[in-house]
Amino acid sequence: MPTRRAFIVRAAAAAVAVPLGTSACTAGTGAGGGGAGGGGGDTLVFGKTDGGTTFVRNYNMFGPATQKSPNGELIYEPLVRIDYSDGGKVKPWLAESMEFDEAGTTLTMKLRGDVTFSDGKPMTADDVVFSLGIPLGDPTFNTGGTTYDSVAKKDASTVTVHWPSPAFSELGQLASPQLPVVPKHIWDGKNLKRWTNPDPVGTGPFTLTRFAPQQVTLGARTDYWGGRFALKTFKIIPTSGDSVKAQLLRDDVEWALVAWNGAEQEYVAKNPKHHLYQKYATGGAYSLFFNAARAPFDNVHLRRALAMTLPREDIVTTLQRPGTEAGPTGLVDEIYADLILPEYRGKVQKIDVEGARRELALSGFEVRGGKLVKDGKSHSPRLSFNQDFGWDPYANIMVRSWEKHLGIKVKSAGAPGANLFDQQQTGDFDLTIYATGGAGVAGIFSFLSGRAYRPLGEKAAANIGRWKDDATDAAIGRLLGTQDPAVTTSAGHELQKIVAEQVPYSPIYNSYWFMAINARNWSGWPTPENFSYVPFPGLGPDTTLTLLKLKQAGK
Amino acid sequence: MGFYLAAAWSAITLNFFLPRLMPGDPSAAIVDKLQRVSGQQLAPSALESIQKVFGNPDANLGRQYLDYLVQLAHLDLGTSISNYPTPVSDLLWQGLPWTLLLVGTTTVVAFVLGTGIGAVAGWKAGGRFDTVISPLTTFVSAIPYFWMALVGLWLFGFLLGWFPLSGGYDADLPIGLSPSFLLSVLHYGVLPAATIVFSAFGGWLLGMRNMTVTTVREDYVLLAQAKGLSGRRVLLRYAARNAVLPNFTGFALALGHVVGGALLTEVVFNYPGVGYLLFTSLQQRDYPVMQGVFFLIMLTVLLANLLADSVYALVDPRIREGG
Numbered sequence: 090m091p092t093r094r095a096f097i098v099r100a101a102a103a104a105v106a107v108p109l110g111t112s113a114c115t116a117g118t119g120a121g122g123g124g125a126g127g128g129g130g131d132t133l134v135f136g137k138t139d140g141g142t143t144f145v146r147n148y149n150m151f152g153p154a155t156q157k158s159p160n161g162e163l164i165y166e167p168l169v170r171i172d173y174s175d176g177g178k179v180k181p182w183l184a185e186s187m188e189f190d191e192a193g194t195t196l197t198m199k200l201r202g203d204v205t206f207s208d209g210k211p212m213t214a215d216d217v218v219f220s221l222g223i224p225l226g227d228p229t230f231n232t233g234g235t236t237y238d239s240v241a242k243k244d245a246s247t248v249t250v251h252w253p254s255p256a257f258s259e260l261g262q263l264a265s266p267q268l269p270v271v272p273k274h275i276w277d278g279k280n281l282k283r284w285t286n287p288d289p290v291g292t293g294p295f296t297l298t299r300f301a302p303q304q305v306t307l308g309a310r311t312d313y314w315g316g317r318f319a320l321k322t323f324k325i326i327p328t329s330g331d332s333v334k335a336q337l338l339r340d341d342v343e344w345a346l347v348a349w350n351g352a353e354q355e356y357v358a359k360n361p362k363h364h365l366y367q368k369y370a371t372g373g374a375y376s377l378f379f380n381a382a383r384a385p386f387d388n389v390h391l392r393r394a395l396a397m398t399l400p401r402e403d404i405v406t407t408l409q410r411p412g413t414e415a416g417p418t419g420l421v422d423e424i425y426a427d428l429i430l431p432e433y434r435g436k437v438q439k440i441d442v443e444g445a446r447r448e449l450a451l452s453g454f455e456v457r458g459g460k461l462v463k464d465g466k467s468h469s470p471r472l473s474f475n476q477d478f479g480w481d482p483y484a485n486i487m488v489r490s491w492e493k494h495l496g497i498k499v500k501s502a503g504a505p506g507a508n509l510f511d512q513q514q515t516g517d518f519d520l521t522i523y524a525t526g527g528a529g530v531a532g533i534f535s536f537l538s539g540r541a542y543r544p545l546g547e548k549a550a551a552n553i554g555r556w557k558d559d560a561t562d563a564a565i566g567r568l569l570g571t572q573d574p575a576v577t578t579s580a581g582h583e584l585q586k587i588v589a590e591q592v593p594y595s596p597i598y599n600s601y602w603f604m605a606i607n608a609r610n611w612s613g614w615p616t617p618e619n620f621s622y623v624p625f626p627g628l629g630p631d632t633t634l635t636l637l638k639l640k641q642a643g644k
Numbered sequence: 645m646g647f648y649l650a651a652a653w654s655a656i657t658l659n660f661f662l663p664r665l666m667p668g669d670p671s672a673a674i675v676d677k678l679q680r681v682s683g684q685q686l687a688p689s690a691l692e693s694i695q696k697v698f699g700n701p702d703a704n705l706g707r708q709y710l711d712y713l714v715q716l717a718h719l720d721l722g723t724s725i726s727n728y729p730t731p732v733s734d735l736l737w738q739g740l741p742w743t744l745l746l747v748g749t750t751t752v753v754a755f756v757l758g759t760g761i762g763a764v765a766g767w768k769a770g771g772r773f774d775t776v777i778s779p780l781t782t783f784v785s786a787i788p789y790f791w792m793a794l795v796g797l798w799l800f801g802f803l804l805g806w807f808p809l810s811g812g813y814d815a816d817l818p819i820g821l822s823p824s825f826l827l828s829v830l831h832y833g834v835l836p837a838a839t840i841v842f843s844a845f846g847g848w849l850l851g852m853r854n855m856t857v858t859t860v861r862e863d864y865v866l867l868a869q870a871k872g873l874s875g876r877r878v879l880l881r882y883a884a885r886n887a888v889l890p891n892f893t894g895f896a897l898a899l900g901h902v903v904g905g906a907l908l909t910e911v912v913f914n915y916p917g918v919g920y921l922l923f924t925s926l927q928q929r930d931y932p933v934m935q936g937v938f939f940l941i942m943l944t945v946l947l948a949n950l951l952a953d954s955v956y957a958l959v960d961p962r963i964r965e966g967g
Binding site: 141149232234235282285329339508550551 | 673695726735801920
């Protein structure tokens with residue numbers, strides 16, 4: 090029956106738009122599920138919005154799987170954590186203290202003495218050496234992106250890690266959930282290419298109580314080194330960004346990561362006391378990237394002209410997240426305010442038509458019939474963006490603004506995510522949207538380094554705009570090569586200037602973790618105004634800290 | 645039989661090459677997903693190690709193809725990339741029973757219901773029943789499925805609270821054959837099943853009605869009526885039996901598509917099944933899973949065809965005579 094099948098195909102295409110799009114109207118219908126029947130008692134229900142409709146039992150923490158069992162980071166813990174409330178600094182977690190040698194290549198880590206695995210055995214230096222050694226053996230298990238080249242045990246509670254080049258600013262890699270400490274006595278000898286670790290034993294605050302494809306139940310340990318929980322059971326159910334809204338409203342779900350346009354009216358207003366909707370800056374930003382390796386955007390004036398006419402305000406208004414326009418440096422004020430140069434601090438980049446036209450004139454390009462012409466060559470630039478995210482409207486806002494203010498006709502070229510990533514990595518684009526961000530100033534800027542440069546056609550890992558600049562490399566070198574705050578701050582300032590003035594990329598709006606919380610049963614949640622950890626149910630230690638502080642409401 | 649073997653081989657081969665002809669590769673999807681989950685850009689070193697392992701699956705395609713054939717011959721569907729290192733067969737087993745249950749049942753129910761009502765409507769074409777039911781069905785069939793499912797969920801799940809908002813079963817109960825668990829499966833399944841039946845039965849109904857309308861004008865039906873047979877007997881044994889043939893072919897093919905799952909249903913109701921598995925594997929360029937699901941779909945479609953060919957002879961004796 091061809092007609093029926095054609096219908097299904099069309100309908101499927103529409104469905105893809107429903108869960109992935111960011112449209113506010115679907116939110117209003119309150120479409121969605123529930124399931125586990127809410128929390129109550131000593132249970133908290135977390136609705137996982139990005140894991141599909143079923144969970145797979147897979148606690149092979151090092152593997153490249155994108156769909157591991159949910160919240161494995163409550164079972165396995167990393168050595169350090171990144172503190173987003175404190176400039177993205179790396180702080181100890183399972184490690185008690187860390188110290189670099191003068192060269193910044195050898196890190197000596199003292200481990201906590203009070204940590205036990207959930208089977209009762211203590212965590213030792215042997216476990217840490219074993220765990221950190223897993224990514225060294227096979228790149229398949231290095232999705233955490235470690236760059237150290239050896240790990241050694243110094244004594245029963247001390248471990249040293251060695252890097253081939255100074256790594257003062259690369260400690261964040263030890264905080265990766267893909268690099269937890271696992272018990273050597275269980276993992277040793279297992280073939281990680283086959284073993285899914287179905288019965289996880291870790292140092293974390295929770296153990297696996299029950300695994301069903303549509304509900305994972307974790308139980309709080311009573312012998313956790315970090316403290317005791319009022320919470321006894323943590324339930325995780327699969328849901329979608331749309332379904333979870335109804336589930337939150339119906340008290341079926343109490344905690345979820347969901348970008349909810351209109352949450353103020355549809356959720357918070359319905360019960361301001363218990364319905365919390367919060368956003369925390371990740372430190373990253375969605376940015377316009379220029380392909381600096383080929384004409385026409387190897388021209389700095391042209392890059393500036395386009396950046397100056399980016400309608401950031403219109404875009405965040407359409408996204409219904411006013412006030413999240415990104416500053417010019419790539420550093421987010423909420424996290425890095427102290428490190429941002431005064432002239433850029435808190436700056437909102439408004440459209441500057443005069444300045445943009447001046448830059449266009451300086452570029453030597455003429456605009457003829459919407460095309461950029463110089464030396465007899467004409468260019469029709471394309472803006473490549475991710476269709477899976479429903480980005481079309483924002484791309485169109487940008488395209489219209491450039492045409493209106495500069496006369497340049499940019500073609501908007503949407504592509505499905507997987508295709509777009511291919512184009513970005515091989516440099517097959519003129520303009521594109523890409524997310525930047527990382528732990529600390531070095532984490533954010535290091536991708537601009539010449540080390541990450543690859544010629545067009547070859548796959549570049551992160552430096553997709555193919556930025557290659559001696560001043561940038563020198564500044565990054567100074568940033569990575571020392572832990573002297575005076576030097577790193579000045580190097581950071583220099584990099585901010587490069588981003589703002591040379592415009593290898595232009596930040597559009599800041600990226601956030603959006604959290605919806607139903608605090609009917611549990612109180613004690615942090616707020617974006619006052620937090621020392623982010624209540625994001627995927628950040629490992631931060632998730633643990635959040636749960637540790639929760640108290641049963643009304644008690 | 646030779647035809648089926650040739651079809652199976654070409655499907656298996658296309659199954660291998662087509663996904664690899666799509667732009668993009670698993671590494672891009674892994675990077676994309678990791679970045680979205682963490683809200684962070686991956687470190688360049690992480691990107692490089694992912695690309696090293698998954699970035700170039702086209703390398704030595706011939707060798708891969710041979711490995712793939714050998715694997716298939718051992719009924720080994722390989723290891724999933726997005727769920728590494730879970731075997732593809734585990735993933736299929738997790739979703740397939742639910743898909744077969746939901747989509748299988750609803751396909752049969754929709755067919756029986758649609759064909760039955762269609763026969764009655766076509767028997768007295770232009771009668772009171774027909775003038776109400778046929779336009780109504782056309783109207784209902786025109787409603788996009790996802791919209792109807794969302795409205796159904798909103799009305800019966802959210803506003804009235806008769807049915808759960810999501811899931812395939814009460815996850816607090818142990819999965820098994822206990823009466824309480826089976827009841828929960830029923831409770832959770834009613835709404836998704838109802839929406840599928842509601843949207844699908846119209847096609848069967850209209851097809852059957854129109855075929856019946858033409859069949860009842862045939863001479864042999866007139867003869868049957870002239871013999872004084874009861875209207876019910878004439879309708880069921882004479883008119884409907886012939887009119888059902890095209891619908892029957894469609895039904896056999898629809899059964900073949902059951903294992904493909906119902907992506908929309910799964911998305912809207914968070915129903916466990918293979919539809920979503922296929923969807924994510926496509927998005928993430930998870931070749932082994934894609935191949936596994938397509939292989940299964942191919943097998944069932946071929947099987948359904950074979951079945952249709954064989955059973956058709958029973959339903960329509962004329963085919964047997966033609967030999």
